Amino acid sequence: MSLTPADLQALISAFDASEWDEMTLVLDGANIQLSRIGQPPATAAGAQPRPAPDPRTASPSRRPSGGAHLPAATAAGAIGSPADVAPVPAVEAGERSTELILEHTSGVHRVTSPSVGVFWRAPDPSAPPFVEVGGRVDPDDPVCIIEVMKLFNHVQAGAGGVVRSVEVENGAMVEHGQTLFLIDLDG
Amino acid sequence: MPLRRVLVANRGEIAVRVVRACADEGIESVVAVSEADRDSRAALVADRAVCIGPASATSSYLDIPRVVAAALGTGCDAIHPGYGFLSERPELPEACADNGLVFVGPTADTIRRGGDKAAARQLATSLGIPVGAGSDTIADGVTARDVADRVGYPVVLKAAAGGGGRGMVLVESADAVEAAFEGASREAQAAFGDGRMYLERFITRARHVEVQVLADTHGSVVHLGERDCSAQRRYQKLVEEAPATAVPLDVRKALREAAVELARALDYVGAGTVEFVVDAETGDYAFLEVNTRVQVEHPVTEMVTGIDIVRAQLQIAGGLPLPFSQDDVRLDGHAVEVRINAEDPYRGFAPGPGTVSRWVEPVGGGLRIDTHCFGGYRIPPHYDSLLAKVIAHGADREEALRRLDRGLRKLVVDGVPTTVPMLLAVIEAPEFRAGTHHTRWVEQELMPSLSAPQATPKPAAAPA
Numbered sequence: 111m112s113l114t115p116a117d118l119q120a121l122i123s124a125f126d127a128s129e130w131d132e133m134t135l136v137l138d139g140a141n142i143q144l145s146r147i148g149q150p151p152a153t154a155a156g157a158q159p160r161p162a163p164d165p166r167t168a169s170p171s172r173r174p175s176g177g178a179h180l181p182a183a184t185a186a187g188a189i190g191s192p193a194d195v196a197p198v199p200a201v202e203a204g205e206r207s208t209e210l211i212l213e214h215t216s217g218v219h220r221v222t223s224p225s226v227g228v229f230w231r232a233p234d235p236s237a238p239p240f241v242e243v244g245g246r247v248d249p250d251d252p253v254c255i256i257e258v259m260k261l262f263n264h265v266q267a268g269a270g271g272v273v274r275s276v277e278v279e280n281g282a283m284v285e286h287g288q289t290l291f292l293i294d295l296d297g
Numbered sequence: 298m299p300l301r302r303v304l305v306a307n308r309g310e311i312a313v314r315v316v317r318a319c320a321d322e323g324i325e326s327v328v329a330v331s332e333a334d335r336d337s338r339a340a341l342v343a344d345r346a347v348c349i350g351p352a353s354a355t356s357s358y359l360d361i362p363r364v365v366a367a368a369l370g371t372g373c374d375a376i377h378p379g380y381g382f383l384s385e386r387p388e389l390p391e392a393c394a395d396n397g398l399v400f401v402g403p404t405a406d407t408i409r410r411g412g413d414k415a416a417a418r419q420l421a422t423s424l425g426i427p428v429g430a431g432s433d434t435i436a437d438g439v440t441a442r443d444v445a446d447r448v449g450y451p452v453v454l455k456a457a458a459g460g461g462g463r464g465m466v467l468v469e470s471a472d473a474v475e476a477a478f479e480g481a482s483r484e485a486q487a488a489f490g491d492g493r494m495y496l497e498r499f500i501t502r503a504r505h506v507e508v509q510v511l512a513d514t515h516g517s518v519v520h521l522g523e524r525d526c527s528a529q530r531r532y533q534k535l536v537e538e539a540p541a542t543a544v545p546l547d548v549r550k551a552l553r554e555a556a557v558e559l560a561r562a563l564d565y566v567g568a569g570t571v572e573f574v575v576d577a578e579t580g581d582y583a584f585l586e587v588n589t590r591v592q593v594e595h596p597v598t599e600m601v602t603g604i605d606i607v608r609a610q611l612q613i614a615g616g617l618p619l620p621f622s623q624d625d626v627r628l629d630g631h632a633v634e635v636r637i638n639a640e641d642p643y644r645g646f647a648p649g650p651g652t653v654s655r656w657v658e659p660v661g662g663g664l665r666i667d668t669h670c671f672g673g674y675r676i677p678p679h680y681d682s683l684l685a686k687v688i689a690h691g692a693d694r695e696e697a698l699r700r701l702d703r704g705l706r707k708l709v710v711d712g713v714p715t716t717v718p719m720l721l722a723v724i725e726a727p728e729f730r731a732g733t734h735h736t737r738w739v740e741q742e743l744m745p746s747l748s749a750p751q752a753t754p755k756p757a758a759a760p761a
Contacts, residue, residue, distance in 0.1 A: 258363055
């Protein structure tokens, strides 16, 4: 099965409504951990014994995926959605934080934006998109363009696999480090 | 048209300062951050933050296309550059104009004419404003000696392509000029790819005095008095104060008038500073340069005038006229600022990035702290080490210094080294108290006399 952002949103809502402190889900190679304490669950790494990362490093790999369909976690609270500025996605003081960890080492590769800019799925408006959900990509395949003031930077897949999802609307502004695509890795 | 939403193209304390001014003006603020500043105070206090690139400034804060793309992508109508980074790059106002954005600052043309040292020097001369006694570019050692004999020793040889204290050689007497010229020119050629030198009479006891000006788009140019920034180390300002009470009032008045005249000649718009050097012994002064941006030390002027310079920048950029005239500008009392850096003054001022484990600001009348620090803040290693500016205002210099001294002693910074012990030594030194210090005093006289850490005043870290 594949998880859509809406699925993840539903999972988080269910978790938020629950009394649980943490939740770990292993689904088809994706390892999803939710925690209220702002730290990855200490025991969750069971299958992959790795030191728990410091949540304050706020590395892109532990941000809510960039489509911003997910509630913002504390560390990412001020980094807004690509939408208009008015609905500032601030986290209310004292609100319980929900940290989503999508373990990309377990079969999912995130393609992130190398820069702030505008996300374009096709080489020009009349052309078909570089890639579609369900399509296969090789590591060197271009998957999109990030435009920075008329400079058009091609972004490569970076890993071979099948495109699981496109996380950003065509033509939207993206930030540096924002997730653009999820790719199910080969093998 | 008044601004609605401003992109803050900077980081650190000045980004926080601009966000504050935007809030006061009822303007939305978007801070452009690098990957390393995602969780910075500026990002948290702004209406929004946008990550524009990696930690490296060349791919983030210094990248004009990314900054402009961030402004356009977030619906901003203006960009405030702060100081440093892109603030004096004429390409930024040009890129703004090309994309329908307002640049909070003067035009590209003004930045070019004010920023080119030779051009600015010529403009000052044409207005009858004194420039340092000396020469245009010198061809050889013999000419250097002729010029030096004429202006009198000591002289300083400066690389035409140098700046910020680099490429300067001090020459004390006639027999050393020719050899010094040959060596310095060779070094300049190697360092800057440009061996052109010029020569100025060296002022042994120089004071650095600068005048703050504000100019709107309706032809109004006013000065907000001057600042004295003579306490420096390696040409970097440590302590700044307003007004420059150690300089005779008639000299200060001449500087203020010269600054306004120069700003008019540059068609200046926004906040700017005209820097001068004043000979502490003779009272002679000379124009140094124009800074076409808000300066680090602008708060001391705000404290004595009651005028918010950054808000004024935003109002001017929005096309509004200055809401006051020169006659309305009053100087009230005295203000002193110190710059606190995460550097260890006992280890050659080595920068100390790390985590600020505790940060507690002092309280007290007349105190102001401009900072981006907080307890738990991790100082990224990629940028400069300025942590905070502590500013104290008082009815007179005595009171301002007393408040500043107490403020510095009650500031708690744990986890990283700071320059606070050295700053306390500066403001407590008899020479500084008497106002007899000069731009080389800290290095030549104060620093050598500084003893080991335990013998030097340290900020009280314990609760009172």
